[in-house]
Amino acid sequence: MRPYLIHSLATAIFLVSGASALLRFSCSQLVVERLDPLVNPGVVGSPHLHQVIGGNSFNASMDPKTLDIPGSATCTTCTFPEDFSNYWTAVMFFRARNGTYKRVPQKGNVFFEESNGGMTIYYIPSYNRTTVTAFKPGFRMITGDPTIRTREEAEKYRQLTYTCLQDPLTRTNETLDMPKEPCPAGIMANLRFPTCWDGVNLDSPDHSSHVSYPETGTFEEGGPCPASHPIVWDTTPFNDKSEWPEDGSQPFVWSYGDATGFGNHGDYIFGWKDDALQKVMDTDCNGFKCPELGYQEIREGNKCTKQRDVEEDIDAWLTELPGGMPITDASGKPIFQRDT
Numbered sequence: 001m002r003p004y005l006i007h008s009l010a011t012a013i014f015l016v017s018g019a020s021a022l023l024r025f026s027c028s029q030l031v032v033e034r035l036d037p038l039v040n041p042g043v044v045g046s047p048h049l050h051q052v053i054g055g056n057s058f059n060a061s062m063d064p065k066t067l068d069i070p071g072s073a074t075c076t077t078c079t080f081p082e083d084f085s086n087y088w089t090a091v092m093f094f095r096a097r098n099g100t101y102k103r104v105p106q107k108g109n110v111f112f113e114e115s116n117g118g119m120t121i122y123y124i125p126s127y128n129r130t131t132v133t134a135f136k137p138g139f140r141m142i143t144g145d146p147t148i149r150t151r152e153e154a155e156k157y158r159q160l161t162y163t164c165l166q167d168p169l170t171r172t173n174e175t176l177d178m179p180k181e182p183c184p185a186g187i188m189a190n191l192r193f194p195t196c197w198d199g200v201n202l203d204s205p206d207h208s209s210h211v212s213y214p215e216t217g218t219f220e221e222g223g224p225c226p227a228s229h230p231i232v233w234d235t236t237p238f239n240d241k242s243e244w245p246e247d248g249s250q251p252f253v254w255s256y257g258d259a260t261g262f263g264n265h266g267d268y269i270f271g272w273k274d275d276a277l278q279k280v281m282d283t284d285c286n287g288f289k290c291p292e293l294g295y296q297e298i299r300e301g302n303k304c305t306k307q308r309d310v311e312e313d314i315d316a317w318l319t320e321l322p323g324g325m326p327i328t329d330a331s332g333k334p335i336f337q338r339d340t
């Protein structure tokens with residue numbers, strides 16, 4: 001039996017049963033650019049585009065041997081100012097009928113509407129009276145696999161899902177693939193990180209084999225608390241189906257070249273200051289404010305930004321995804337070739 005991971009960034013408060021406390025807080029967008037210090041350390045111009053939240057010490061390498069994350073950061077986009085961790089995911093694009101691409105904006109989640117995009121972060125200090133130990137400096141992990149294009153492969157990551165929002169409070173009918181119809185309030189991408197750790201390694205060569213999901217079941221069925229963050233993509237400006245591909249397929253693609261949604265994935269590097277997170281774990285703090293932690297208004301978090309290292313246009317209508325990333329099928333073959 002593997003020991004439990006410390007925390008949860010769980011996706012929806014409505015899914016949590018048996019949790020004695022639940023942190024739910026906002027982290028606005030820090031930067032959108034092609035850096036990936038876990039998969040492509042030191043590379044300025046990673047293969048695909050990411051949206052990043054958290055502390056402004058985020059950089060291309062994030063070398064745990066030399067970088068003191070909370071000591072190097074001067075601000076964070078999170079409302080808990082002790083959290084200088086970095087969380088990042090791929091970026092969603094709309095593929096128009098003429099084959100061009102437009103970046104889909106993000107919007108704040110319920111009660112955090114003021115945030116400049118970003119994510120809602122959840123931590124569950126204790127689950128069914130389990131003892132929870134905070135991550136240590138240097139801990140990092142990835143969940144999901146951007147190369148996946150089939151349902152069978154995606155079922156390995158059963159807690160990476162999508163919610164077609166009928167309204168901002170929709171929390172039902174999650175799917176492993178992209179919604180097939182227009183979503184009235186946007187698409188929520190849900191990333192729940194693994195809950196079990198090998199108890200030894202802060203990282204692993206693939207950044208994921210040192211952690212795992214429960215052997216059976218999921219956290220809402222009684223398993224230990226998971227980790228995740230939901231991201232709300234404002235797809236509503238693109239709900240006119242007359243602008244969707246002529247074959248009737250759904251039009252949204254990820255920046256890593258996935259039109260299925262099965263390759264959904266997220267990255268995390270721990271960066272809480274001192275023992276702040278352990279205090280929260282020990283006291284079962286609940287809500288978006290904790291006596292043990294400071295608090296900064298969302299508008300202050302919105303001010304924390306980072307200049308892009310890779311200068312490129314990501315906001316215009318584009319003829320290809322940033323970095324020239326092709327959209328591929330399960331065999332890795334490029335699809336959706338644009339007529340020139």
